[in-house]
């Protein structure tokens with residue numbers, strides 16, 4: 001490949017929230033059998049790939065808008081390890097490129113720029129989403145440079161590679177099963193799929209179409225938890241709940257004001273490891289909905305994944321476009337109040353549901 005100007009492949013990997021997570025049992029492979037319901041949200045990283053003639057993977061990572069601004073919001077020093085993201089082979093973006101190089105027999109190189117907004121160790125799937133986006137961008141690049149790759153890198157093949165990268169990674173490929181098994185369809189437009197129930201390790205996915213977007217207030221207290229450590233402190237229940245109840249609550253949102261919908265079996269062990277997580281959930285619960293005037297009294301609050309991020313469901317009984325417009329004004333005041341009430345620094349945002357596999361831009 002000559003060193004002429006290179007084509008850039010870009011996408012914006014979304015984060016995710018676990019609306020429900022039940023642990024069904026411990027597996028022989030050291031993982032846990034799960035029943036979890038995940039939804040993608042528009043709290044996004046930025047990822048850009050270019051193919052290069054020189055072999056090797058060059059990965060540059062930076063926090064957006066800047067490391068110092070993110071550190072300031074979190075109330076930590078800019079050099080705090082909380083903000084360290086690897087640029088070597090331990091970054092899932094790097095590992096995804098190694099896998100796809102082997103799968104496609106590609107011997108050239110990659111130039112990668114990763115802009116981070118999704119906090120690490122937050123239970124928001126940042127690394128997993130970056131990994132899935134890398135698989136899709138690299139497949140798009142290889143398919144545009146070499147037609148032979150279209151036959152090799154089908155949606156199903158990308159799912160196999162995603163499963164090797166992590167339990168949450170397949171979710172961020174979107175509903176690959178619902179489109180023709182060709183790479184081109186999946187990659188450029190992005191796959192359908194916003195909300196999914198996941199069984200197994202998290203790789204057996206069923207996607208559902210949401211009748212309208214849902215909104216959440218998300219709080220990331222300045223705490224990074226090890227997923228493995230939280231699982232180690234979790235217990236298996238004798239009477240598991242079903243994720244289908246949470247799916248139905250989000251598909252038919254008009255009668256949820258008084259029932260507890262959100263559940264996470266990892267919340268108790270995570271709060272045991274880090275009590276400020278419980279404080280953050282309580283702070284959200286006490287403050288409640290920003291639209292209290294609309295008569296929504298119950299506050300649906302929960303931790304996502306293995307933590308430490310927590311969230312409040314802002315649209316438990318559906319929401320008109322008119323209310324959404326009003327909400328945007330109300331939300332800024334609500335966000336400011338949350339930041340004041342939380343002990344210590346935190347990243348606080350209102351988010352909306354979005355496709356798990358975002359569209360790809362080529363320039």
Ligand SMILES: C[C@@](CO)(OP(=O)(O)O)[C@H](O)COP(=O)(O)OP(=O)(O)OC[C@H]1O[C@@H](n2ccc(N)nc2=O)[C@H](O)[C@@H]1O
Pocket residue numbers: 018021030031032033034036122123124125126128165166167168169200201202227228229231304305306307
């Ligand atoms: C907890 C969840 C909930 O969606 O998300 P996060 O909190 O990481 O975002 C997932 O189960 C995390 O998936 P992922 O982040 O891909 O974890 P992996 O790399 O596959 O596994 C990390 C470690 O978590 C534990 N693990 C993960 C998944 C699972 N079903 N059982 C487990 O016990 C294992 O100890 C494993 O070594």
Ligand SMILES: Nc1ncnc2c1ncn2[C@@H]1O[C@H](COP(=O)(O)OP(=O)(O)O)[C@@H](O)[C@H]1O
Pocket residue numbers: 084085086090091092093119120121122123124125126127128130131225227305306307308
């Ligand atoms: N692309 C990436 N972005 C962020 N963290 C990454 C990435 N690749 C690997 N990591 C590592 O993964 C861990 C956090 O993964 P992440 O998915 O962001 O959190 P969680 O699993 O809690 O959702 C950190 O230890 C971090 O060093």
